[in-house]
Amino acid sequence: MAEFRKIGVLTSGGDAPGMNACIKAVVNKALSMGIEVVGVVGGYAGLMNGDLIPLTYQSVNNIVAQGGTMLYSSRCPEFKYEEGVQTAVKTCRENGIDALVCIGGDGTFRGATDMTNHGIPSIGLPGTIDNDITATDNTIGFHTAVETALDLIDCLRDTCESHARLNVVEIMGRDCGQCALYAAIASGAVAVAIPEVPFDEAAALEKIRTLRAQGKRSMIVVVAEGVTNPDGTPYAETLAKRIEAETGVETKFARPAHIVRGGRPVMKDRTLATAMGVKAVELLVEGKSNLVMCEIDSNIVPIDINFALITDRMYKNKLKDGDLDSFTSEQLGKMRTICHRRTEELKSLYKIAMDVSF
Numbered sequence: 001m002a003e004f005r006k007i008g009v010l011t012s013g014g015d016a017p018g019m020n021a022c023i024k025a026v027v028n029k030a031l032s033m034g035i036e037v038v039g040v041v042g043g044y045a046g047l048m049n050g051d052l053i054p055l056t057y058q059s060v061n062n063i064v065a066q067g068g069t070m071l072y073s074s075r076c077p078e079f080k081y082e083e084g085v086q087t088a089v090k091t092c093r094e095n096g097i098d099a100l101v102c103i104g105g106d107g108t109f110r111g112a113t114d115m116t117n118h119g120i121p122s123i124g125l126p127g128t129i130d131n132d133i134t135a136t137d138n139t140i141g142f143h144t145a146v147e148t149a150l151d152l153i154d155c156l157r158d159t160c161e162s163h164a165r166l167n168v169v170e171i172m173g174r175d176c177g178q179c180a181l182y183a184a185i186a187s188g189a190v191a192v193a194i195p196e197v198p199f200d201e202a203a204a205l206e207k208i209r210t211l212r213a214q215g216k217r218s219m220i221v222v223v224a225e226g227v228t229n230p231d232g233t234p235y236a237e238t239l240a241k242r243i244e245a246e247t248g249v250e251t252k253f254a255r256p257a258h259i260v261r262g263g264r265p266v267m268k269d270r271t272l273a274t275a276m277g278v279k280a281v282e283l284l285v286e287g288k289s290n291l292v293m294c295e296i297d298s299n300i301v302p303i304d305i306n307f308a309l310i311t312d313r314m315y316k317n318k319l320k321d322g323d324l325d326s327f328t329s330e331q332l333g334k335m336r337t338i339c340h341r342r343t344e345e346l347k348s349l350y351k352i353a354m355d356v357s358f
């Protein structure tokens, strides 16, 4: 058992609904174990600047239903450098912070592992709407983002039906099409383009022509933000123009962008956030760190951060020279299994989307 007097909690990177529920879980669990908690304001930038607030039962009262993050967030390029990490460690030492819980995406986990390596035990919790942390089935915020996207698409459907139009909708997700794919299936979209699966534009255009000829009035096409033209510009708008030009179906374009990152978290995100927050505190107290909490087959499972980060790179084909050197063949086998499972799940979901998109 580690003797912690005070832990810090921070949110970093893109915010996600459910982060507040997670903060509340960390605070209440730690306080119930006699551990003080400070909130780091504005992610790693706040840690470098010593921007801290004490957190009590009262400070986290009634935040569980609120979107965004009460601790605010930032992306902090300075923290990628040794000097930034040293400054953050100094803040922890000067303020008696014995350990950290860091809520965010892969950049946040890199920060957590740096802090652990510099003597501040840290645990990462996956908070991002993209659901792009390969080692966990679900990230905090993903389910809410899909529900929000769905609400918006349902609104577009109404007006498309009235006017016999098609609407192309771009849904956030930089490298990952999960939000777009789930929203497409759940909204009955006629086509969906995501970065992970090649998109057959000619087939989509042909399908739209056929469906219109058969009398279908409203149609939705969902495109993930991460699908781009060869010059890097967003594909969604290009596709909208092509659909109208090639099929004659009047086509509108919508980009909800950051709207899908806000709003009240749904039950799944609140409960996942709470379970992960509680487990993170328990593990820190047990003396464990450098872990990321994952949900695997409905269980909360701690995974080594480096293992999770490299599995992510493996899945996203972003491995760098030497990335795999420190892992045993058994660990590499596990990584490949996780990547394979994810790829197969996505492919089978994409097939379902195609099978029913009429």
Ligand code: F6P
Pocket (backbone or CB within 6 Å): 013, 014, 015, 075, 128, 129, 130, 172, 173, 174, 225, 261
């Ligand atoms: O948090 C993930 C994400 O919302 C991505 O889907 C998106 O590409 C990116 O963040 C946008 O980042 P920012 O809020 O910095 O514009």
